[in-house]
Amino acid sequence: MKDHFHTPLRQTPFHPRTSALNRLNQWGAWAGYTTALAFDDEAMEYTAIRNGASLYDLCPMVKYRITGPDAAAYLNRLTIRNAAKLSVGGVHYTVWCDDAGKVLDDGTLFRHGAEDFMLCCQERHLPWLLDSATGYEVQVREVTEEVAALSLQGPCSAAVLQAAGFDMCNLRPFRMAKLGFEGVEITISRTGFTGDLGYEIWATPAQALPLWDALMRAGAPWGIRPIGTSALNLARIEAGFIITNMDFIPADQAVREDRARSPFELSLDWMIDWEKGHFTGRRALLAEKARGSSWALVGLDIEGNVSAEGSLIYHNRKTEVGHVTAAAWSPATKRNIALAQVRRPHHTGDTLWVEVYALRELQYHKLMLRAHVTERPFFAPARRRATPPGAF
Amino acid sequence: MIYDAVIIGAGHNGLVTGAYLARAGMKVCIVEKNDWIGGAAVSRELYPGFTYSNCSYVSSLFRPEIMRDLELPKHGLQILPYEGGAVLTRDGGYLAMFRDHDANRREFARHSPRDAEAYDRYSRDILRHCRFIRPLLMRTPPDPSSFRPRDLSELAFLGRQMFDLSETRIYEMIRFWTMSISDYLDEYFENPVIKAYLAVSAIIGTALGPMSPGSAYVLLHHYMGDVDGNVGAWGFARGGMGSISRALGASFAAAGGEIRAGKGVERILVAGGQAKGVVLEGGDEVLGHRVISNMDVKRTFLKHVDEAQLPAGFVKKVRNFKTRGSSGKLNIALDAAPRFTALPDGAPMYRGDLHFTDSIERMERAYDDWKSGRFSRDPFQDVMIPTMIDPTMTPPGKHFMSCFVQYAPPRIAGAEWTDADRDAFGQTCINQIETYAPGFKDLILHMEVRTPRELEAEVGLTEGNIFQGELTFDQLLFNRPVPGYAQYRSPIKDLWMCGSSTHPGGGVMGAPGRNAAAEVLREARLGSDMSDAYAVL
Numbered sequence: 001m002k003d004h005f006h007t008p009l010r011q012t013p014f015h016p017r018t019s020a021l022n023r024l025n026q027w028g029a030w031a032g033y034t035t036a037l038a039f040d041d042e043a044m045e046y047t048a049i050r051n052g053a054s055l056y057d058l059c060p061m062v063k064y065r066i067t068g069p070d071a072a073a074y075l076n077r078l079t080i081r082n083a084a085k086l087s088v089g090g091v092h093y094t095v096w097c098d099d100a101g102k103v104l105d106d107g108t109l110f111r112h113g114a115e116d117f118m119l120c121c122q123e124r125h126l127p128w129l130l131d132s133a134t135g136y137e138v139q140v141r142e143v144t145e146e147v148a149a150l151s152l153q154g155p156c157s158a159a160v161l162q163a164a165g166f167d168m169c170n171l172r173p174f175r176m177a178k179l180g181f182e183g184v185e186i187t188i189s190r191t192g193f194t195g196d197l198g199y200e201i202w203a204t205p206a207q208a209l210p211l212w213d214a215l216m217r218a219g220a221p222w223g224i225r226p227i228g229t230s231a232l233n234l235a236r237i238e239a240g241f242i243i244t245n246m247d248f249i250p251a252d253q254a255v256r257e258d259r260a261r262s263p264f265e266l267s268l269d270w271m272i273d274w275e276k277g278h279f280t281g282r283r284a285l286l287a288e289k290a291r292g293s294s295w296a297l298v299g300l301d302i303e304g305n306v307s308a309e310g311s312l313i314y315h316n317r318k319t320e321v322g323h324v325t326a327a328a329w330s331p332a333t334k335r336n337i338a339l340a341q342v343r344r345p346h347h348t349g350d351t352l353w354v355e356v357y358a359l360r361e362l363q364y365h366k367l368m369l370r371a372h373v374t375e376r377p378f379f380a381p382a383r384r385r386a387t388p389p390g391a392f
Numbered sequence: 393m394i395y396d397a398v399i400i401g402a403g404h405n406g407l408v409t410g411a412y413l414a415r416a417g418m419k420v421c422i423v424e425k426n427d428w429i430g431g432a433a434v435s436r437e438l439y440p441g442f443t444y445s446n447c448s449y450v451s452s453l454f455r456p457e458i459m460r461d462l463e464l465p466k467h468g469l470q471i472l473p474y475e476g477g478a479v480l481t482r483d484g485g486y487l488a489m490f491r492d493h494d495a496n497r498r499e500f501a502r503h504s505p506r507d508a509e510a511y512d513r514y515s516r517d518i519l520r521h522c523r524f525i526r527p528l529l530m531r532t533p534p535d536p537s538s539f540r541p542r543d544l545s546e547l548a549f550l551g552r553q554m555f556d557l558s559e560t561r562i563y564e565m566i567r568f569w570t571m572s573i574s575d576y577l578d579e580y581f582e583n584p585v586i587k588a589y590l591a592v593s594a595i596i597g598t599a600l601g602p603m604s605p606g607s608a609y610v611l612l613h614h615y616m617g618d619v620d621g622n623v624g625a626w627g628f629a630r631g632g633m634g635s636i637s638r639a640l641g642a643s644f645a646a647a648g649g650e651i652r653a654g655k656g657v658e659r660i661l662v663a664g665g666q667a668k669g670v671v672l673e674g675g676d677e678v679l680g681h682r683v684i685s686n687m688d689v690k691r692t693f694l695k696h697v698d699e700a701q702l703p704a705g706f707v708k709k710v711r712n713f714k715t716r717g718s719s720g721k722l723n724i725a726l727d728a729a730p731r732f733t734a735l736p737d738g739a740p741m742y743r744g745d746l747h748f749t750d751s752i753e754r755m756e757r758a759y760d761d762w763k764s765g766r767f768s769r770d771p772f773q774d775v776m777i778p779t780m781i782d783p784t785m786t787p788p789g790k791h792f793m794s795c796f797v798q799y800a801p802p803r804i805a806g807a808e809w810t811d812a813d814r815d816a817f818g819q820t821c822i823n824q825i826e827t828y829a830p831g832f833k834d835l836i837l838h839m840e841v842r843t844p845r846e847l848e849a850e851v852g853l854t855e856g857n858i859f860q861g862e863l864t865f866d867q868l869l870f871n872r873p874v875p876g877y878a879q880y881r882s883p884i885k886d887l888w889m890c891g892s893s894t895h896p897g898g899g900v901m902g903a904p905g906r907n908a909a910a911e912v913l914r915e916a917r918l919g920s921d922m923s924d925a926y927a928v929l
């Protein structure tokens with residue numbers, strides 16, 4: 001343990017496989033791990049997500065296990081959504097805030113038992129989670145390294161699971177099932193970050209390689225491919241999902257005070273349960289509800305086909321009112337889409353323009369493009385919800 | 393010959409002031425008592441082939457605006473960032489700090505999983521305090537009792553800085569400026585070793601213990617600098633800290649400035665309430681239209697100005713200015729690299745700062761000795777081996793080790809330090825190192841041991857205070873050095889101050905010298921190529 005300075009970035013339990021397959025040798029750091037950005041062809045990897053089946057190494061996602069008689073009550077204090085309403089075997093997306101009602105992180109909450117939850121998120125929060133636990137009969141443990149997780153996504157992902165011997169036909173979205181794999185229990189949840197049909201598989205590090213091999217073997221007829229973060233990022237933009245530290249700064253990391261955002265300002269206020277009793281940030285959020293918020297997070301549909309990454313947004317081409325946090329030409333919708341933070345009230349009208357610097361052969365073209373606020377998700381195929389899922 | 397300005401002392405601040413004035417067209421002479429320049433930013437070869445950083449040893453505070461304005465890179469200045477460090481613990485283990493965020497988190501997690509995840513919020517909060525203070529460094533503090541337009545606008549600037557903060561931030565800031573580092577760290581961390589490592593910057597050069605109120609600010613003073621934009625980072629000056637002064641000296645000379653080294657100022661000439669020049673030891677006079685002192689405020693006014701020329705109230709305030717020394721220094725020439733039992737071979741920690749004080753409690757006990765007028769029996773040491781990175785300071789394979797030590801009182805139980813006291817102090821320090829690096833003592837080729845007595849004798853730092861005056865809240869901003877005289881002027885017309893006794897204080901920062909030059913030039917109505925502080929985005 002003392003020699004870890006030799007390897008500042010850790011390898012996930014799937015590294016022996018992912019490194020063998022990474023023909024492009026494109027790696028990036030994610031939460032302290034070396035992860036593949038692309039394996040051999042980003043466009044084909046993206047296509048696997050939307051056409052067949054794709055496999056993504058999820059291990060770096062930070063995970064906390066929350067157990068004890070007060071676990072649900074504790075999570076109700078911590079998060080804005082009602083954790084008590086989440087039934088055993090269920091999963092929900094959630095958010096937690098600081099006292100000022102600013103978002104600390106978002107994540108997915110898995111209810112494994114009446115008194116047993118797992119919280120998955122992007123950033124690290126142990127001191128906050130422990131401080132919030134005072135007075136509750138609950139244990140909070142950071143378990144990131146104890147779980148090996150894969151995301152199997154794509155219209156054929158149910159078929160791949162079936163072929164691998166996991167029958168998930170009756171598993172509805174945001175539900176999970178436990179089953180055996182080589183004599184040890186694994187969990188499969190119908191969740192994902194692609195907005196498509198897909199599953200996440202939660203195993204132990206010891207099961208990692210056999211699990212990978214089994215899925216790759218079973219998925220071969222459907223052209224299963226390992227995918228890197230670049231392909232996934234395109235899919236998640238189409239799905240309209242946000243990422244901490246890409247689309248917003250967590251309140252406890254924001255050096256500049258004006259960078260923190262509330263659930264209203266990230267358009268996540270639909271999750272707030274005002275009736276469940278007190279939760280951290282409630283008073284501030286009530287006040288904000290009465291007063292109004294400063295920002296909104298919106299989806300944009302931008303004219304033309306030049307992607308608007310990092311662009312500034314103007315009202316009537318003049319007044320700066322926001323910025324793009326993620327953008328792409330969307331292959332699935334054939335639209336030029338973006339996620340953006342926009343100052344209210346400009347998020348509703350139809351006055352927005354984005355200033356794009358498009359690099360073409362070492363020179364920038366400066367473009368002022370019309371942007372329309374539009375519904376998220378940008379891409380929402382019926383197959384993502386169908387139960388039982390179709391064959392493709 | 394009457395110079396436009398005579399500067400007393402070729403410390404780095406005197407050199408900065410001189411260089412700016414000379415570049416603005418003034419005829420400037422710097423008189424320095426030592427045969428060399430640099431004051432506490434000095435590198436001397438005390439053992440053949442070995443360059444030391446005899447006093448200051450690391451750089452972060454030195455303002456990049458000054459480096460650029462005075463073209464110091466052209467005159468040879470190079471700052472090398474260094475990597476992290478470690479506290480070696482008494483049980484044979486260690487806690488390391490790494491520049492890599494994730495390696496660092498995992499290292500902290502070995503000691504406390506909770507603290508590992510607390511570090512980001514801590515860094516954010518410290519950075520927030522830095523962002524508040526940084527814009528103030530290169531501005532003349534306002535006189536809060538004056539109604540001159542410039543004072544009002546500077547006060548308004550200060551007010552705006554405050555006003556921009558949220559209510560919570562104002563509370564946090566006022567708490568931070570008055571708290572002890574121990575209490576402050578308790579709000580974030582639980583592990584004693586982690587806290588001991590982080591508390592260090594709050595006691596360096598300070599006659600406070602980690603449990604003394606006000607020590608948290610001192611930490612900020614050490615975090616508000618940067619190495620090439622990396623706020624809070626520290627680095628080595630290539631060739632030793634003296635190369636900063638050498639580059640400044642060359643820049644000054646290139647602008648036509650003169651340095652007279654080797655004879656100290658005996659007395660500042662005052663006639664008709666106005667400074668006229670200086671009289672050197674031996675009687676030579678150097679005349680100037682203005683005199684600017686780089687010496688600390690006590691030395692300047694209590695030793696070199698006829699008190700009868702000064703208002704009694706001012707003299708009293710100067711007397712009461714706190715300059716209690718707290719630090720000593722060992723400079724060691726080593727025959728080979730030392731090996732610390734706890735550290736893996738080749739570990740990057742060797743290229744950073746090494747400490748042996750593994751709890752705040754122990755640091756506070758070291759301070760208890762200082763209070764009783766003794767040097768610490770179990771001292772805190774900041775040990776660095778710059779030659780792990782800098783190839784220019786020793787022959788290959790040999791090393792220079794710099795040990796900054798706390799606590800060493802200005803006087804031993806009320807009496808002057810003796811040579812025997814100094815030697816005992818030195819032995820205590822090297823014995824401590826030897827426990828963590830057996831065989832270390834056998835590598836010593838030469839050693840320079842400096843207590844507050846030696847620092848005062850050589851650099852002129854009253855009571856050996858390394859910052860030319862303590863960095864406590866009562867002695868900062870418009871109260872530095874004394875209320876009413878924070879604008880680099882003195883009660884005597886044409887007698888100015890430019891050393892670390894003035895705002896924003898000590899450290900190899902250059903800001904006092906630069907601000908003093910700005911005031912002198914403003915009063916002389918001379919334009920200059922001086923940059924404003926870089927904007928904080």
Ligand SMILES: Cc1cc2nc3c(=O)[nH]c(=O)nc-3n(C[C@H](O)[C@H](O)[C@H](O)COP(=O)(O)OP(=O)(O)OC[C@H]3O[C@@H](n4cnc5c(N)ncnc54)[C@H](O)[C@@H]3O)c2cc1C
Pocket residue numbers: 400401402403404405406423424425426429430431432433446447448449450451452453655656657658686687688691719720721796847850851852853857858859860890891892893897898899900901
């Ligand atoms: C042991 C030690 C370690 C330090 N470590 C660090 C560090 O690592 N990093 C950091 O940033 N800071 C450090 N500091 C602090 C920093 O070095 C000083 O605050 C800074 O160098 C002071 O610069 P100055 O120009 O204001 O004054 P000084 O350096 O004090 O310069 C004053 C000059 O005046 C001269 N002088 C005095 N009396 C007379 C006289 N009668 N006639 C003519 N000349 C006279 C002196 O010889 C000297 O050259 C350290 C200081 C010490 C002592």
